[in-house]
Amino acid sequence: MVYLRAKKVKLDNYLYLVKSVWDSKKNTSKQEIVKYLGKASEVVKDDIPIDYRDDPKILSVLALHNPDDIEKREESTKKSKQLLYKKLTDGDxxxxxxIYEEYIKIFSSADFFDKILRPVMYKIGDDWANNKISIATEHVASNVAQTLVKIIMDRVTGMVNKRKILVCVPVGEEHHLGCDVLxxxxxxxxxxxxxxxxxxxxxxxxSFIESNKPDVILVSITLEDNIPAGQRLVKKIKEQYNIPILIGGYALQSKKIPKFDATVISDIPLDEIPKIIRTA
Known part of the structure; x- marks a missing residue:
């Protein structure tokens, strides 16, 4: 695995292209520097060795440190959100x-979920709640989004580790796009x-928990009306099992977060969730 690593010296960040290699003697991985790239704000795509120049993850990190790329990144993200909103509500x-394929040429799949799909679906939900779009249009957009997530799922694979995660919703919650994204x-x-x-x-x-014994449970709640059902679900799980529970979803975006006998993750980037799971 090759990636960019930033090292801060005084007030400036400096970038290194590093790779992870396996140390068989110590039975662990270690980092080796492939190339020192220089001051982060001055590094451009052409400074990266050609073998790694088009890696979406490397380009994504580079964009975060380069002012010119940040401006391009924000403009690209804005256009992609506007376009995806239209195509989802059109049922296309x-x-x-x-849109997804073009976006991940520069950015990562995590960025697409976090910066594009999630805010677009929140806007669609808000527009429906404020009578800006019909319930039929909202359903069409949600169904297309769910299909899109499933297609992405079929395209990507990862090495399965030992941690088992259960993702579910409380009774009465019919919105499961958040579960599909997770x-x-x-x-x-x-x-x-x-x-x-x-x-x-x-x-x-x-019953599923009893049979499959997950290590962590994630409960997704989209509508505020389903928060009480979510609280009851958490209480029932806690009465029978000592399993870490994380609660998230659009319903938890309000300023006043309801009480749960669980960890509430109300508004965090997707890439933070694996870290929370590992420490749960």
Whole structure:
């Protein structure tokens, strides 16, 4: 694996292209410097060796440190969000796939979920709630988004590690796009993910936990009306199992976060979730 590493000296960041190599004697991985690139704000794409120049992850990190690239990144993200909103509400899955394909030529899949798909779906939900779009249009957009996530899931693979993650929603919650996004992203990161998707009885979730013994449970709640059901679900799980529970979703975006006997992850980037899972 090759990636960019930043080292701060005084007030400036300096970039190194490094790779992970396996040390068989110490039975661990170590970093080796491939190339010192220089002051982060002055590094451009052509400074990166040609073998790694088009790696989306490397380009994504480079954009974060280069002012010119940051401006281009923000403009690209803005245009992609506007275009995806239109294609989702039009029910156009083929164009939605093309938007994803073009975006990950520069950025990562995590950036697409975090910076494009998630805010677009939040806007669609808000526009429906404020009568700017019809319920039919909202359903069409959600269905196309779910199809898009499944297609992305089929394209990406990851090495499965030992941690098993259950992703579910409380009874009454019919929105499961958040679960699909989590399943795709965490699978990319190598977790074994059980996605129970749309609403099902609490007893069925408890039975699944008993049979499959997940290491961490993620509960996604989209509508605020389903928060009480989410609280009851968490309480039932806690009564029977000592398993870490994480709660997230659009319903938890409000300033006043309801109380849960669990860890609430209300507004964090997707790439932070694996770190939280590993320390749960």
């Amino acid at each position: 899955i083929n164009s939605s796939i093309k 399943e795709t992203y965490l699978s990319i990161k190598g977790f074994k993910v059980y996605n129970m998707g749309t609403s099902m009885p609490t007893e069925s979730i408890l």
